[in-house]
Every structure is written in C-alpha cells, then in structure tokens.
Amino acid sequence: MANIMEAHNLNLWYGEHQALKNINLDIQEHKITALIGPSGCGKSTFMKTLNRMNDLVDGCRIEGDVFLNGTDIYKDMDVNILRKRVGMVFQKANPFPMSIYDNIAYGPRLHGIHNKAALDEIVERSLKQAAIWDETKDRLKKNALGMSGGQQQRLCIARAIAVEPEVLLMDESTSALDPISTGKIEELCLELKKKYTIVMITHNMQQANRISDITAFFLLGELIEVGETQNIFLNPKNKKTEEYITGRFG
Amino acid sequence: MANRTEYDAELREINVLIHEMGKEVKRSIDRIIHAFPERDAKLASEVMERDDIIDKMETDIEERCINIVVKQAPLASDWRKIASYMRMIGDLERIADNSSDISIYIIKLSKLPEVEVPYEFHKMFLTMREMVGNTIESFFTGNIDLAKDVSAQDDIVDQGFDSVVKEITEKIKADPENTEQYINYLMVAKYIERMADHSENIASWVSFIVKGQLQMSYTDRYQKESQQFQFYE
Numbered sequence: 001m002a003n004i005m006e007a008h009n010l011n012l013w014y015g016e017h018q019a020l021k022n023i024n025l026d027i028q029e030h031k032i033t034a035l036i037g038p039s040g041c042g043k044s045t046f047m048k049t050l051n052r053m054n055d056l057v058d059g060c061r062i063e064g065d066v067f068l069n070g071t072d073i074y075k076d077m078d079v080n081i082l083r084k085r086v087g088m089v090f091q092k093a094n095p096f097p098m099s100i101y102d103n104i105a106y107g108p109r110l111h112g113i114h115n116k117a118a119l120d121e122i123v124e125r126s127l128k129q130a131a132i133w134d135e136t137k138d139r140l141k142k143n144a145l146g147m148s149g150g151q152q153q154r155l156c157i158a159r160a161i162a163v164e165p166e167v168l169l170m171d172e173s174t175s176a177l178d179p180i181s182t183g184k185i186e187e188l189c190l191e192l193k194k195k196y197t198i199v200m201i202t203h204n205m206q207q208a209n210r211i212s213d214i215t216a217f218f219l220l221g222e223l224i225e226v227g228e229t230q231n232i233f234l235n236p237k238n239k240k241t242e243e244y245i246t247g248r249f250g
Numbered sequence: 251m252a253n254r255t256e257y258d259a260e261l262r263e264i265n266v267l268i269h270e271m272g273k274e275v276k277r278s279i280d281r282i283i284h285a286f287p288e289r290d291a292k293l294a295s296e297v298m299e300r301d302d303i304i305d306k307m308e309t310d311i312e313e314r315c316i317n318i319v320v321k322q323a324p325l326a327s328d329w330r331k332i333a334s335y336m337r338m339i340g341d342l343e344r345i346a347d348n349s350s351d352i353s354i355y356i357i358k359l360s361k362l363p364e365v366e367v368p369y370e371f372h373k374m375f376l377t378m379r380e381m382v383g384n385t386i387e388s389f390f391t392g393n394i395d396l397a398k399d400v401s402a403q404d405d406i407v408d409q410g411f412d413s414v415v416k417e418i419t420e421k422i423k424a425d426p427e428n429t430e431q432y433i434n435y436l437m438v439a440k441y442i443e444r445m446a447d448h449s450e451n452i453a454s455w456v457s458f459i460v461k462g463q464l465q466m467s468y469t470d471r472y473q474k475e476s477q478q479f480q481f482y483e
Binding site (some may be wrong): 205206209214233234235241242245246247248249 | 253254323324325326327328329404459462463
C-alpha cells in the first residue's frame with residue numbers, strides 16, 4: 001500500500017518546549033490511522049503538522065519534512081492548497097451559523113465554484129457520503145445550528161469532504177457524541193476510507209481497535225510504537241504501549 | 251502502577267481458580283491411574299462423582315471471564331489471558347470428562363474376567379499425567395519451556411496409542427472370547443490419547459499468553475490428526 005503522507009525526522013517546539021521528537025511516520029493511502037496516547041503526548045500536535053495548523057501558533061518552530069504524495073508541504077506547497085487536500089474535522093462540531101446548504105458549499109465557493117447546479121451536486125454528494133442526506137434533504141435552507149450534535153458532526157465531515165480532500169484528519173471527532181451518533185460516524189469512516197485516507201485521534205481504545213487499520217502510540221512527544229492495529233491491541237511490542245492500552249499507565 | 255487495582259485483583263482471582271481447577275483435574279488423573287491396574291470400581295466411581303465439582307469450577311471461571319470482558323473490555327496481554335483462560339478451562343474440563351469416561355470402562359472391566367493389559371498403558375498414563383502437570387505448572391509460572399516439552403511428550407503418547415492398537419488387535423485375534431475387555435481397553439487408550447491432546451492445547455494457550463503467537467494453527471492440527479487417522483486405514 002502506498003504512503004500518501006510521510007513525516008521524516010519531524011521535531012517541533014513551542015517556544016522552549018519540544019512537543020515532537022524526531023517523528024518518522026508514514027500515512028498509508030485508503031487506510032485509517034489512529035493516533036493514540038495520553039493527553040499532552042504530541043498526537044494532536046503531530047496531526048496539526050499534517051495540514052500546517054501549527055503555522056498559526058506563536059513561537060512554534062518545526063524541523064524535518066512532511067510530504068504529501070512526494071511534495072514537501074512546508075517548502076513546496078501553498079497552505080490553502082494543502083488544506084484543501086488535507087481536510088480536518090475537530091472534536092467539537094463547528095458548523096458555520098448559516099444554512100446546511102451554505103455550510104457545505106462554503107469550501108467549494110472559496111475554491112471558485114459558483115455555478116448553482118455544480119454546487120447543488122456537490123452538496124448532495126457530500127451529504128450522501130457523510131450519511132446525512134436523508135436527514136437534511138428537506139431542510140437544506142435551515143440553519144445548521146438547529147441540528148443535533150451527532151448531525152452537526154456529520155455535517156462537518158460533509159463540509160470537509162465537499163472540497164474532495166485526499167486526507168481527512170479527525171481530532172477526537174466522536175468524543176462528545178452519544179454511542180448511536182458515534183456508531184454512525186465510525187460506519188461512515190469505514191465507508192469514507194474507500195475514497196479518502198483518514199488519520200484520527202481517539203482516546204477510545206475500543207474505537208481505535210474497531211475501525212483503524214494502523215495505530216500509532218505517542219508518549220511525551222515521541223512515537224513509541226506503530227503497527228497494524230490488530231497487532232498493537234493484541235500483542236504490543238513496547239511495554240509502555242501495553243501499559244497505556246490496558247489502562248495501567250500511571 | 252496504581253491503576254486498575256480491582257481489575258488486576260479479578261484477573262489474579264481467575265488465575266488462582268484455574269490453578270485450583272488444574273489441581274483437581276490432576277487429582278482425578280491420579281485416581282484413575284491408581285484405579286486402572288487394580289480395576290478398582292470404587293475409586294473409579296469417586297472420579298465420576300467429583301467430575302461435577304470440576305464442571306462447576308469451569309462454569310464459575312467462565313462467568314468471571316465473561317464479566318471481565320463486559321466490564322473491562324480487556325486488550326493486549328489482558329485479552330490474550332482472558333481468551334486463553336476461556337479455552338484452557340474447556341480443555342481442562344474435557345480432560346476431567348475423559349477421566350470419567352475411563353472410569354466407566356474401569357467399572358465395566360471390573361465385572362469381566364481379567365485379561366493381560368498391554369504394558370504401554372503404563373507409559374501412556376504417566377506421560378499424559380506429566381503433560382497435564384507441566385502445562386498447569388507452565389500456566390502458573392509463565393515458564394513456556396515446560397509448555398514446549400508437552401508437544402514432544404504428546405508424540406510419546408501417540409506412539410503408545412499406536413502400539414496399544416496393534417497389540418490389542420493381535421490379542422483379539424488370539425483370544426476372541428475376551429474381545430469385550432480388549433475393546434474396553436482400546437477405549438481407555440483412546441481417552442488417554444485425547445487427554446494428552448487437550449493438554450497440548452493448554453500448552454499452546456499458555457504460549458499464546460506469554461508470546462502473543464499461536465503455536466499451531468487449527469489447520470495444522472487438523473492435518474496432523476488426519477495423518478494419524480490415515481495411519482489406521
């Protein structure tokens with residue numbers, strides 16, 4: 001399986017504090033990669049390096065390389081292009097205070113699509129791919145803030161895939177949802193990976209075990225272990241990984 | 251690590267209960283080893299009566315394992331332990347059942363005229379007993395070298411079984427009037443062979459707990475047993 005993204009010797013500092021230490025991690029195409037680890041271990045920081053969200057953080061300094069399909073995203077890629085190709089869904093659903101339709105059409109419009117028929121097609125396709133079309137098709141002009149939490153999160157996924165990214169980053173995207181909404185999003189991820197590549201952060205070990213193909217364990221800014229999810233959760237090689245996933249991490 | 255103290259205590263309790271179950275299974279093996287040469291129906295009956303105790307132990311451990319799966323969602327080495335425990339107690343229970351099965355034949359034989367017993371039984375019984383002892387010991391201590399020996403010991407029991415089959419076949423030809431006794435002895439030999447197989451299963455689960463890899467796939471085992479079967483065709 002080809003690598004769609006690669007991090008080579010990645011180091012990151014917030015001021016004096018080194019948050020990532022020499023990370024080398026490949027993201028395989030059409031796979032779900034789960035990043036796990038205790039709070040403050042560097043997994044969110046690493047995820048943000050994949051679409052340069054850390055550029056906005058004062059005092060942030062990065063060394064090393066991150067490649068997207070062979071192109072160095074820090075040296076040879078426009079950040080707007082990068083964020084179109086590497087979309088992100090956050091922990092808390094954050095729909096814009098506008099209609100469902102406009103939420104989805106926002107990204108495509110930014111990228112120059114203004115034709116009504118083309119936008120209609122994108123909105124319908126995105127909502128269908130995010131498994132929320134049936135619930136929204138009769139209320140597209142309604143304000144997105146009136147939707148339930150689970151619906152809002154799926155809307156945000158629909159919004160992220162409306163610009164047809166290659167990679168979708170999901171930072172604890174189900175942690176605030178009930179089990180039914182979580183189940184729908186997990187099902188959705190399994191469907192979406194046929195077309196996209198997904199990198200997800202989760203504190204839910206069962207979720208990582210259920211839906212990811214690859215799991216990477218971070219601790220204190222280091223990548224401790226990475227491997228096929230089944231192996232990581234059945235027979236981790238590193239004692240620290242074992243302690244973390246069995247809940248014995250002190 | 252201070253986390254998950256209750257969980258760890260539950261796992262330790264299950265471990266102790268399996269050890270207790272193993273000791274009870276060994277006692278039933280010791281009883282049939284004593285009852286067999288004497289055709290001691292009383293001791294054989296005791297083995298059958300005590301089988302219920304082992305069945306209850308299995309049910310109790312199984313319930314605890316299921317509860318831990320539901321409550322604690324075990325992963326990694328914890329999951330390997332629980333998954334293996336649930337398989338191991340099944341094998342231990344089957345060994346105890348086989349002890350009861352042998353007891354039935356000892357009681358039958360006690361009511362029939364005595365015939366000469368193939369000498370290989372002695373070696374089969376002792377090797378099988380040692381296998382069960384080694385697997386229980388390796389489970390409790392995590393010493394997988396003991397579990398490794400079990401596979402070689404199983405070959406000794408299999409060879410003993412082949413030898414008994416040949417000897418009994420000859421005896422039936424030479425002494426057809428006592429065919430019933432010989433068939434009963436043949437059944438005993440088959441049950442000893444099965445007990446050794448269950449013991450080998452337990453050894454492979456101990457290895458899985460410690461190393462995280464299954465020693466022999468079911469396909470391999472099926473092929474091995476098929477080859478044995480072809481030998482007798």
